Amino acid sequence: MTGLGYRRELAAWIDSKPRDVDCLEITAEHFFHGGEEHLSRLAAQFPLFVHGLGLSLGTPGPLDAHRLKQFARVVSLANPDWISDHIAFTRTAEADLGHLNPVPPTRAILNVIADHAREVSERCRKPILLENITSHIQLTGDLSETDFLNELCERADCGLLLDVTNLYINSRNHGFDPLKWLHEIEPRRITQLHLVGYSHIGERYTDSHAQPIQEELIELASAVAGYAPVKAIILERDEDFPVADGLEQEIAKLKRIRGGN
Amino acid sequence: MVEIDFITAFGRLLCDGSLRDAFTGDPQAVARQINLCRNDWPAFLRLLPEDLEFQARILLRKRQELVRQLLPETVRRLGEKFWPLFLEYSRVNWPAGQRAALQDAFAFCRRLKQQQPQLVSGSEWNRLQFALSEKHLAIHWLLRETIRGKTHPLLQIFLRGRLTRWRELSFHIGL
Secondary structure, X not given: OEEEEXXXXXXXXXXXXXXXXXXXXXEHHHHOOOOHHHHHHHHHHOOEEEXXXXXXXXXXXXXXXXXXXXHHHHHHHHOOOOEEEEOOEEEOXXXXXEEEEOOOOOHHHHHHHHHHHHHHHHXXXXXXXXXXXXXXXXXXXXXXXXXXXHHHHHHHOOXXXXXXXXXXXXXXHHOOOHHHHHHOOOHHHEEEEEEOXXXXXXXXXXXXXXXXXXXXXXXXXXXXXXXXXXXXXXXXXXXXXXXXXXXXXXXXXXXXXXXXX | OOOEOHHHHHHXXXXXXXXXXXXXXXXXXXXXXXXXXXXXXXXXXXXXXXXXHHHHHHHHHHHHHHHHHHOHHHHHHHHHXXXXXXXXXXXXXXXXXXXHHHHHXXXXXXXXXXXXXXXXXXXHHHHHHHHHOOOOEEEEEEEEEEEOOEEEEEEEEEEEOOOOOEEEEEEEOXX
């Protein structure tokens, strides 16, 4: 399946039922304070996946009970095949950082995230996928990143939402081969992909979710699709939304990955 | 003092520009100062100040975007000065609580008002004050308020019901 992340700015285009959009990924937090009717309408039109931004699975200690309750309510309305959140932390015991931050690949953090992922999955009664993030800091631990991800998926009994753009960005910023990285990942865990064009701040690659998908990302995504049993590819655009033609072109790129040509 | 774990320590560094400056000068002293758990020292000491600052600025850009949405007129008046002024403020101030974005916009405006009060939109300042208060009613009369590039008198009425939701009625005289 190919689809895109639902955003309010894209509502009119999505309502027109574009031919190549098979599914939508909704952001749970966008429906925490209402929008139930709208969500139910989307669920009637498209298969949905529910993606979280702020469960902060990497924060030691208990999950935020209120946030988990809100997340579970959205999941019950959307009835997705699976849910997802990030391998990251957005808050600590002291502060809400408001965005995703990397975690070190240690066994201690692996246990924290695995326990939290299982808890979310059990609470929502849905399989969960965990997503790799862009990191501008290379954190070290007692595991390599790929061993960390494989063990994490094993311990949490979950799939991997592989953000191809984040993988590419990290490989550029930290100087490693993304294909070598990919081949160290257990393929059967890779269930869903995220894609959007990368940006630059100075000499660094960044994920502003504001650019058309570049050709090198299509190539990398095609390598992933040839390596793993990917079930869904989602365009993840958050800024500088293109007009309908531009969106159709972006979705067509995703179809090209699926078709392998 | 209670020992803190790596994630808490990392979070403190990302939130606090002064602490990042201290870390750049002497990371071991900072690890001692915040009472970081001994097991987490190696990973903490391997953090690179330049990378830390970059990640911290990613977070500040996210905050800036939320504040921009709450203060469109003030941001328009600030023009290119918005980011450097916001960076100066936000690098050493971190909002707390449920309404962090509102608190952030309010604290930024309050600071700006002390330095260059003419740059703060009166109507946006009134809106923030009401949103953060528990008042049920507020009425403001602004003799000169710029809306969409034109300056006119403005009457603002804010109403709040029993719940936390509130609404604003604005009357632009002469528009």
